[in-house]
Amino acid sequence: MSLTLVISALRALAPLASVFVREGHGDRVERALNSIATLAERGEEAFGELSGLTTRLQQMEGVDRVEKERLWEEIESLHAAIQAAAKLIPPDPPAPPADPPADGGTPPAGESGGSGEGNQS
Amino acid sequence: MTHSRPMLLGVLAMMVCLVLPGCASNPFSQAKGADEVAFAALGSYQIFQKQALKVVQDQSLPNDLRRAVAAADAAAFPVIKALDGALTTFLDVQAQVDAGTSTKAKLAIAVANLQDWTAKAQAAVKALRDSVRKKKPTARATPLEPLIYRSV
Numbered sequence: 092m093s094l095t096l097v098i099s100a101l102r103a104l105a106p107l108a109s110v111f112v113r114e115g116h117g118d119r120v121e122r123a124l125n126s127i128a129t130l131a132e133r134g135e136e137a138f139g140e141l142s143g144l145t146t147r148l149q150q151m152e153g154v155d156r157v158e159k160e161r162l163w164e165e166i167e168s169l170h171a172a173i174q175a176a177a178k179l180i181p182p183d184p185p186a187p188p189a190d191p192p193a194d195g196g197t198p199p200a201g202e203s204g205g206s207g208e209g210n211q212s
Numbered sequence: 213m214t215h216s217r218p219m220l221l222g223v224l225a226m227m228v229c230l231v232l233p234g235c236a237s238n239p240f241s242q243a244k245g246a247d248e249v250a251f252a253a254l255g256s257y258q259i260f261q262k263q264a265l266k267v268v269q270d271q272s273l274p275n276d277l278r279r280a281v282a283a284a285d286a287a288a289f290p291v292i293k294a295l296d297g298a299l300t301t302f303l304d305v306q307a308q309v310d311a312g313t314s315t316k317a318k319l320a321i322a323v324a325n326l327q328d329w330t331a332k333a334q335a336a337v338k339a340l341r342d343s344v345r346k347k348k349p350t351a352r353a354t355p356l357e358p359l360i361y362r363s364v
Contacts, residue, residue, distance in 0.1 A: 137259055137341075141239060144255040148242035154251045156303055162254055163296045169261040170289050176268040177282030180275050 246323050246330070247306075250299045253333040257292050260337060261285060263344045273347055284343035288336035295329040302326045 111117065239252035267273060267281045305322040308314030 137263060140259040140262070141256065144239040144252065144259065145242050147255075148239050148248055148252055151242075151244075151248055151251070153245065154247040154299065154303065159251060159254070159296075159299060159303075162251075162258060166254065166258050166261065166289075166292060166296075169258065169265055170285060173261065173265050173268050173282055173285045176265065177279060180268070180278050180282075183275055 246326050247299060247302055250295055250302075250326055250330045250333070253295060253330050253337060254292065254299070257288065257333065257337045257340065260340045260344055264340060267344055267347055270347075277346060280346070281340075281343045284340045288333075288340050291329070291332050291336040295326075295333040298322070298326045298329040 239256055240249060243249040243252040264281045264285050268278045270278070302319075302322040302325075305314055305319050309316060309319050
């Protein structure tokens with residue numbers, strides 16, 4: 092079914108896109124498609140559900156009490172699940188001290204060796 | 213190949229908009245009375261809660277982000293609870309008015325209270341939505357984005 096929808100969408104869009112390309116606005120077509128792609132990419136998780144809610148509200152003639160109660164129970168349940176999951180997040184490790192390295196660290200440049208001076212005549 | 217999936221999703225999203233009547237993923241655009249606007253706020257909150265739960269449970273995400281999302285839910289929940297209570301009161305008073313056991317003046321108070329909590333709830337839903345969406349980089353801006361999220 093989704094493949095049919097995609098093909099239908101492409102068929103519907105193709106003439107419009109080709110007009111823009113023919114008139115030298117191919118970059119606009121590309122930008123528009125990128126925008127739609129980004130939109131879908133960002134909104135893909137909530138998009139479908141928000142659309143479903145929108146459609147439900149369109150059909151609605153006043154709020155049904157039973158439906159509202161069911162929605163509230165889901166909200167309470169999700170809230171409990173979110174807060175329970177948050178308690179499992181491990182605490183961040185303490186930040187490392189900002190002090191310079193203790194003795195035994197890398198010696199400053201230029202102090203190692205000491206050879207070479209005796210070769211001067 | 214990497215561009216094919218988002219492109220496909222984009223076309224699909226557009227198809228959904230073409231196929232579904234009244235579609236802009238804006239529940240508030242279709243809500244008619246104060247009770248339906250309140251229901252839209254409750255429904256939107258529940259949708260973003262589902263995303264919030266995924267974020268908080270996702271161990272691959274930064275802990276501070278997961279904590280921020282949980283905190284946004286914790287901050288919003290009392291407001292949403294008050295909204296649910298105001299909606300229940302409205303439905304009760306409306307039923308009483310229909311039965312002739314209450315007055316329209318009381319209904320007007322219930323409506324005002326419901327609208328007040330709905331406004332606060334919309335801000336809470338927006339805060340939760342914003343916290344959830346921080347998990348994705350905002351590398352590219354899109355002028356079409358407000359079509360999805362313009363209401364909350």
